[in-house]
Amino acid sequence: MIVHHHAIPYWILAVLLIMKSVWAINPPVAAAIHPPAISPIPPITEEQDLPVDLVDERPTSVDLVWNYSTRTVGWVWGTLRDNVFSWLIPPTPASLTSSVSKKDANQLFKLLGDAGYKLKEIYTDVGIIPGLSFKFGQVRELSEADYEYLESLVIDWERLNPGVYASLQRKIIKTVIAVNQSGDYQVATLTVKLLPLPDVAFSMTPKQVFLGEESSTLMRAIQRVERSIRAIGNKDKGKEPLKETRKD
Amino acid sequence: MTKVNWIWSIALVAAFLPFRGHSAPPPSPQPSEVVDLPAERFTGQVMYVIGSTLMRDYTVAIMDRLMKNAKLPPAIIINKGSTRGIETFCSGTGLNTPDIVALSRRLRSTELENCRAHGVTDIIEILIGYEAAGIVSRRDDQDYPLTLVSMYNAIAEELPRDVNDFVPNSNKRWRDVDPDLPNTDIRMIIPVQSLGGRGFMEDRMLQGACRKILEIKTIFGAEDRVKQCIALRKDGRIIELDTPYDRNVVQSLATSPLGTLAIIPLRFATEHQEFLKIQSLEGVVPNHETVSNREYQFTRPLYFLIKKAHIKNYRRKGLVAGLREFITEVTRESTVGPSGYLAKLGVFSADSEVRDEVREASLRLRVINR
Numbered sequence: 001m002i003v004h005h006h007a008i009p010y011w012i013l014a015v016l017l018i019m020k021s022v023w024a025i026n027p028p029v030a031a032a033i034h035p036p037a038i039s040p041i042p043p044i045t046e047e048q049d050l051p052v053d054l055v056d057e058r059p060t061s062v063d064l065v066w067n068y069s070t071r072t073v074g075w076v077w078g079t080l081r082d083n084v085f086s087w088l089i090p091p092t093p094a095s096l097t098s099s100v101s102k103k104d105a106n107q108l109f110k111l112l113g114d115a116g117y118k119l120k121e122i123y124t125d126v127g128i129i130p131g132l133s134f135k136f137g138q139v140r141e142l143s144e145a146d147y148e149y150l151e152s153l154v155i156d157w158e159r160l161n162p163g164v165y166a167s168l169q170r171k172i173i174k175t176v177i178a179v180n181q182s183g184d185y186q187v188a189t190l191t192v193k194l195l196p197l198p199d200v201a202f203s204m205t206p207k208q209v210f211l212g213e214e215s216s217t218l219m220r221a222i223q224r225v226e227r228s229i230r231a232i233g234n235k236d237k238g239k240e241p242l243k244e245t246r247k248d
Numbered sequence: 249m250t251k252v253n254w255i256w257s258i259a260l261v262a263a264f265l266p267f268r269g270h271s272a273p274p275p276s277p278q279p280s281e282v283v284d285l286p287a288e289r290f291t292g293q294v295m296y297v298i299g300s301t302l303m304r305d306y307t308v309a310i311m312d313r314l315m316k317n318a319k320l321p322p323a324i325i326i327n328k329g330s331t332r333g334i335e336t337f338c339s340g341t342g343l344n345t346p347d348i349v350a351l352s353r354r355l356r357s358t359e360l361e362n363c364r365a366h367g368v369t370d371i372i373e374i375l376i377g378y379e380a381a382g383i384v385s386r387r388d389d390q391d392y393p394l395t396l397v398s399m400y401n402a403i404a405e406e407l408p409r410d411v412n413d414f415v416p417n418s419n420k421r422w423r424d425v426d427p428d429l430p431n432t433d434i435r436m437i438i439p440v441q442s443l444g445g446r447g448f449m450e451d452r453m454l455q456g457a458c459r460k461i462l463e464i465k466t467i468f469g470a471e472d473r474v475k476q477c478i479a480l481r482k483d484g485r486i487i488e489l490d491t492p493y494d495r496n497v498v499q500s501l502a503t504s505p506l507g508t509l510a511i512i513p514l515r516f517a518t519e520h521q522e523f524l525k526i527q528s529l530e531g532v533v534p535n536h537e538t539v540s541n542r543e544y545q546f547t548r549p550l551y552f553l554i555k556k557a558h559i560k561n562y563r564r565k566g567l568v569a570g571l572r573e574f575i576t577e578v579t580r581e582s583t584v585g586p587s588g589y590l591a592k593l594g595v596f597s598a599d600s601e602v603r604d605e606v607r608e609a610s611l612r613l614r615v616i617n618r
Contacts, residue, residue: 114459141470145451146459148353156542174357174618181358233413 133193295323299333299350338363370556377595380514400457408463432507515594539596
């Protein structure tokens with residue numbers, strides 16, 4: 001049995017033959033890989049002026065195959081990245097904040113607005129596990145009529161949106177109503193965390209707080225200044241100063 | 249029977265006694281306001297209803313039907329208003345406390361908590377429909393396409409010029425308030441402070457308008473904001489009338505100049521359309537449909553709340569007779585439907601879907617769970 005240990009494998013020859021034929025059949029394709037330089041062509045050196053062997057052209061043909069391959073792999077990767085793995089990529093703060101401008105979140109914000117709370121701050125944590133939370137501050141107390149109105153809104157919302165997420169949001173509103181209506185405490189700030197896990201933090205403060213000596217003095221001074229400014233303003237507008245019927 | 253057997257028998261009877269129906273209600277505190285109840289009440293044969301004055305006619309109509317059809321004795325009906333009624337209702341359970349409270353608004357969360365704190369844990373809530381108020385003018389007057397804010401700008405004592413800066417209301421003609429309104433003098437007929445309709449107007453119309461006015465909405469304190477919001481002008485353009493309010497309104501409108509508007513119960517307005525013209529509010533003309541689907545904003549819900557602990561069970565064991573019949577009667581289509589007898593008295597029925605839900609929940613004695 002004769003074994004040709006040093007013979008060139010047939011498949012290598014086949015590949016080389018194909019590459020050669022590609023070049024022979026369609027040289028512009030190969031040339032297109034190396035487009036002409038825009039800058040002036042430098043003079044040919046002696047070393048460069050050697051007989052050209054097709055073997056030297058092999059890398060160019062390999063480049064052609066390589067480029068086609070990498071382009072294909074790139075396209076596959078891009079498609080996968082955009083469509084499948086995009087959720088793994090950390091979001092930007094802008095994409096996080098825009099992601100909450102949906103119907104449910106809007107409804108929660110609107111109800112919190114009706115409950116006397118306004119969005120004050122948005123916190124975003126960008127990382128492998130992104131974080132997103134909203135801080136609401138109390139901007140007004142509600143009257144009994146406001147509470148009735150708010151409860152009717154919640155009931156209507158309950159009938160129209162029976163989902164779990166909407167139910168969770170209603171719980172937030174109901175908790176705020178319950179705390180503010182009963183007892184001596186009120187929800188001063190409310191932090192709604194949406195990512196990574198839904199979470200709500202209620203910061204409660206006493207409704208009636210006695211000011212310390214320093215704060216009380218400061219408050220009286222502010223009130224005096226405000227009264228003076230208002231009196232000056234009314235004088236300028238040519239009308240009598242308004243009665244001091246409201247606390248500021 | 250031996251001595252030991254006797255002891256066991258007595259022990260067994262004693263052990264089961266508390267579980268016989270509602271014969272042993274939990275100890276309850278005294279009602280917040282003592283009412284002299286007739287002796288028949290303590291036999292458990294007479295129902296005791298308390299609550300809103302507005303609901304009196306509806307309650308009486310239902311009880312009349314029950315007396316006639318179910319041969320029940322006349323019920324005790326006391327009108328103290330919704331808030332005081334619910335306080336008494338929630339004071340505890342037992343024959344010295346009401347079985348039913350009639351409300352012209354929904355039970356508040358805090359009131360429910362108060363009820364639970366006093367042992368009134370299981371309450372059946374039955375919506376019977378809505379009551380609505382209408383804004384009317386003389387029949388020969390023009391159309392006034394009103395909004396809550398334009399109404400407010402016409403009748404408020406002060407209007408905002410800026411945040412924390414209010415000036416006296418200088419609007420004299422409806423056109424000053426809104427260019428789409430007629431060029432007639434502003435005049436408004438409203439109920440006096442002591443009438444329930446005044447509170448309804450303040451809560452629904454004035455405070456509803458103030459929720460849309462930024463300068464008032466930004467006042468932090470509820471007390472200060474409401475005070476600012478419900479203060480009405482005192483330059484003679486607001487006319488306050490007392491009982492019989494509805495009749496007084498018709499008489500007053502007949503002699504008033506064009507441009508005079510009045511707030512009256514919608515039922516009364518629809519019955520007297522030969523004299524009165526019903527005006528739209530926020531682009532919605534009040535009628536049965538717009539009130540039932542709550543598109544029209546000047547409405548309030550009407551409820552009966554019933555203590556489940558007072559209801560006799562299916563074996564006829566319990567505190568008070570007639571409550572099961574009451575629940576059945578108050579959920580009948582012939583009672584609360586669009587052509588039911590309550591509708592003839594002025595109740596605007598709820599949507600058929602809502603009526604079905606309420607009927608199913610009530611007949612199953614489902615209690616409030618919120």
